[in-house]
Amino acid sequence: MTAALARTGRWLLRFPTRAAPTARLVCVPGAGCTAAMFHPWTALVPDDLAISVVQLPGRGARLREEPVERMDPLADAVALALREGPALPTVLFGHSLGALLAFEVARRLVADPGNSELIALGVAAHKAPQLGSADITPEEATPERLLAFVESLGGTPDSALRDPQIQRMLLPALRADFALDRTYRPFTGPPLPLPLYAAGGRTDPLVSAPEIEAWRDRTDGAFRLRWFPGDHFFVTGADSAALVADLAALLRTPH
Template sequence: MNRPADDDDRWIRRFHPRPDAAVRLVCLPHAGGSASYFLPVSRAMPPSVDVLCVQYPGRQDRRAEPLVDNVPDLADQVLAALLPWTDRPLAFFGHSLGATLAFEVARRLERQKGLVAAGLFASGRRAPSTHRVETVHLRDDDGLIADIRELSGTDDRLLGDEEILRMILPATRADYRAAETYAYEPGEALRCPLSALVGDDDPKVTVDEAAAWADHTEGPFDLRVFPGGHFYLADHQAAVIEAVTARLTAR
């Protein structure tokens, strides 16, 4: 295939290229997260799965770029960046905000391009059709940091470093705003297999809210519940990778 344009390279990190893979797994991070969060996933995947990790604007090497603080615009831009990679089937793994974003990108891929995803893995996020009123993005910096600490999604050593905090808080706040202001627009269900993964003690999503993902696909659905909170996958990385690999390599 032709190499994607440089503009698309800003969005996609391909840490371990697998040019002969049958399917590509697109990984979309949580609020405040970056593509490198999925480095262990990329490393662990078999040769049959090529991992593409999405880098949102406003962090790490993209920190000087304008932030995108809403899911529809972010989904449109991620889809555009992924189009050069559609010579192979695309599957999606998204955690928290990334799960909602993965759903919207898969929706656009199917509606606009007629391409059905090879699978959607929605981790640590309630189904789009469920709703909560959340306003963490409106808190001051201390309030935002308190929520990040509660979820244990960022190393406390980083949260104690003022310089790093100044770098990550604007992007994190924009991501929170995107997640918390997302409004689901009803429409046809996806046709791809869909797996929901959730921690049994996640303050951001109940098991019932995760189970509601079943309403968003006409394809096979399964629900995996793990011990733990919002970042349950830190303690169950091997099991999560095994579940994803089994689904993708069974095609």
Template structure:
């Protein structure tokens, strides 16, 4: 049995507690995204899974905070915020930009001696490869909106409302600026944790071959699964995705 409402006492997380948690699943949103992207996940996952949906600064309940200016700043702060939650097995999930955030957090946690049970990534290649091939849109409104509509399809309609667009554009622009400046230093850090990669078979932002690049940073052979659809394939296939995710999570 789960509480009906998320605990947001820690601004970094929308925490969906479980009565007898055996694993914590930390979910990092896409560029411009919020913790609300994962609001439906707790009810679809086994009762022993506690979900921590990450809330980046600069949006929703953190609207008055400045957005992170670099991937290092964001990952450093998130890794620190996770320290009180390391008493259970920890699994990190990220979609799109969230994949890079989750990877960088995993690197930091492992570097400090913490165990990460698994890294689950979606809709983005490994950072050291994605940086070399990425073609970021311009940061003006027109270019950003064109890219959002290309990737999100009908879901991008929220940006058609001027009042909402005024609220949504600043964090979206900040996240794209962060990604544009993100360049992993040196050789990629190979995780001790195994990596599983998910993607849409028709994703213009992450061709299927890009998912294979995660094998270069995985602590064991890469596990990959594709679903029909584009960049936001997971919205149409959430149940199937979460069934697969649940199979990979530590059990009581």
């Protein structure tokens, strides 16, 4: 891990929360997304639940930093940041490519259980890690194709994608995210000793039902699968309150 990645102070954006939380929900945004996508959840979480979002280099408040293109150093850095956070029961939740990162972070945290409060993992809108990675080649990752990909998923206004300034901010992180996904080696190791909650959008054009259902093989604990109306960005849709309630319930279930 490089010295820059080892600095943990920038990794977690803590949204304003209650004075004395008893547990925390840590969210990991997907490809090209920023921590801001989860800000509406602050109005949905219970009074005793803190919410934090992983801030990745190359976007949001870390826009000037170089995006990371490999999984291992990225997962190492996020796991270190979580270990150095408050000692609260934690549910880790990842959306899209963030689900893959959340899984890798969870693997690292359970490997050192005496130094982690992680009690469950939640994933959404990404195929299970044993199923491989993105098939787009570096040569195919042109600005036009990357922007078309984002447009095809929904969740981003067309006017924003046509704005040259937004394109300049979005493309470096998006290109790095594709490299991160493409170079990820399918994981076939032991399942996590944690409850695992998986969620999918019924009209998601990117991830199929069998690819979401395959997360079942990544845990030897309780597994729950839930489908929501909406596309790839169902996590910010009209039913997001039900999703947040499911994640909060994981913190209240005896383990």
